[in-house]
Amino acid sequence: MSDKHDASSVPTTGHVWDDDLGDYINQPPKWWMLGLTVSAIWCVVYWLYYPAFPISNAGYFTKGLGGWTAIGEMEADKSVVDEVRGKWESKLKDLTPAAILADEDLAKYSLASGKVLFGDNCAACHGTNGVGTHDKQGLFAPILTDDDWLYGGSIDAIHETIQGGRQGMMMAHADMLSEAEIDTLANAVAAGKPTSTPLFAEKGCTACHGEDGKGMQAMGSANLTDSVWRFDSSVEGIKYTIKNGVNAGTPETRVAVMPAFQGGKLSDAEIKKLAVYVYKFGGGQAN
Numbered sequence: 001m002s003d004k005h006d007a008s009s010v011p012t013t014g015h016v017w018d019d020d021l022g023d024y025i026n027q028p029p030k031w032w033m034l035g036l037t038v039s040a041i042w043c044v045v046y047w048l049y050y051p052a053f054p055i056s057n058a059g060y061f062t063k064g065l066g067g068w069t070a071i072g073e074m075e076a077d078k079s080v081v082d083e084v085r086g087k088w089e090s091k092l093k094d095l096t097p098a099a100i101l102a103d104e105d106l107a108k109y110s111l112a113s114g115k116v117l118f119g120d121n122c123a124a125c126h127g128t129n130g131v132g133t134h135d136k137q138g139l140f141a142p143i144l145t146d147d148d149w150l151y152g153g154s155i156d157a158i159h160e161t162i163q164g165g166r167q168g169m170m171m172a173h174a175d176m177l178s179e180a181e182i183d184t185l186a187n188a189v190a191a192g193k194p195t196s197t198p199l200f201a202e203k204g205c206t207a208c209h210g211e212d213g214k215g216m217q218a219m220g221s222a223n224l225t226d227s228v229w230r231f232d233s234s235v236e237g238i239k240y241t242i243k244n245g246v247n248a249g250t251p252e253t254r255v256a257v258m259p260a261f262q263g264g265k266l267s268d269a270e271i272k273k274l275a276v277y278v279y280k281f282g283g284g285q286a287n
């Protein structure tokens with residue numbers, strides 16, 4: 001090696017390895033030395049300016065010349081956020097959900113917090129983004145993203161649902177109808193034509209589901225003609241619903257309880273934000 005590379009101008013330590021390997025003294029490039037010096041100075045300045053050295057195990061440390069603390073920085077950030085939010089929050093307090101929805105900026109603000117509130121309070125039952133959740137009886141809590149509403153999809157109806165909760169009630173019919181009548185009704189309902197049997201009116205189903213079987217939003221009775229199903233939609237499943245009812249107070253009954261949020265976990269402003277958020281899922285309807 002040494003005879004292919006002219007290194008005569010480079011100083012050596014004078015030490016020679018294994019007869020012909022010289023120990024050269026090569027200086028690193030200038031730019032590299034400069035970088036090293038600047039970063040060393042930077043370290044010292046940084047150490048002095050910010051809290052750094054632990055002095056003992058008891059939590060003492062150099063406080064830094066700049067007086068910076070993580071808590072101080074967080075509090076400064078928080079007061080900025082509070083000031084910005086305060087303006088929106090006081091507007092929300094005075095406006096109806098419909099007015100909030102009509103105000104582009106307020107609606108946007110509500111959507112952002114509504115998303116978080118929904119995740120914390122509603123998604124466990126209604127699924128992430130309102131896609132619904134299932135259990136062995138069928139849909140555990142309704143899908144909120146479609147146009148099918150038990151209680152109405154206007155902003156006011158949604159707001160009322162979240163405030164006061166909802167609990168549709170259908171009594172058990174096991175003792176009121178013969179097995180043959182239940183069979184006839186279940187088959188008619190399964191086919192999406194509940195009114196095709198006179199039993200539907202004769203046995204009082206129309207009182208809640210309407211003359212046309214399309215349901216009444218005042219009672220949250222399902223539309224039985226739209227092939228959107230809440231519970232098991234097989235003939236057997238429908239027989240079960242007719243026999244045992246919904247929220248009928250027996251262990252066998254189907255269960256459908258939407259809890260009330262007013263006066264509990266959520267403030268009025270939070271409920272309004274959620275109403276806007278749910279309305280904006282896409283299934284909202286005009287008043």
Ligand code: HEC
Pocket residue numbers: 118121122123124125126140141142144148149150151152153158161162166167168169220255256257258259261274275278
């Ligand atoms: C414990 C489960 C549960 C929680 C938590 C819950 N819901 Fe519900 N929700 C239900 C059930 C069940 C129904 C259907 C009630 C019925 O069938 O009578 C419902 C119905 C609704 C409806 C009416 C749907 C329609 O078709 O008319 C809306 C809107 C709604 N929930 C929104 C919310 C929002 C917003 C939250 C969070 C603040 C929430 N729910 C939290 C279970 C829940």
Ligand code: HEC
Pocket residue numbers: 150167168169170171173185186189200203204205206207208209219220221222224228229230231232238241242246256
């Ligand atoms: C007292 C009012 C009431 C009466 C009477 C009533 N229902 Fe219902 N029914 C309801 C309500 C409310 C629901 C919706 C429950 C829910 O989803 O919260 C319902 C749900 C149903 C469902 C389930 C629909 C689905 O999507 O899974 C079927 C099926 C049904 N009813 C059939 C009948 C038949 C048949 C009769 C007559 C024998 C009848 N109902 C009588 C109130 C009633």
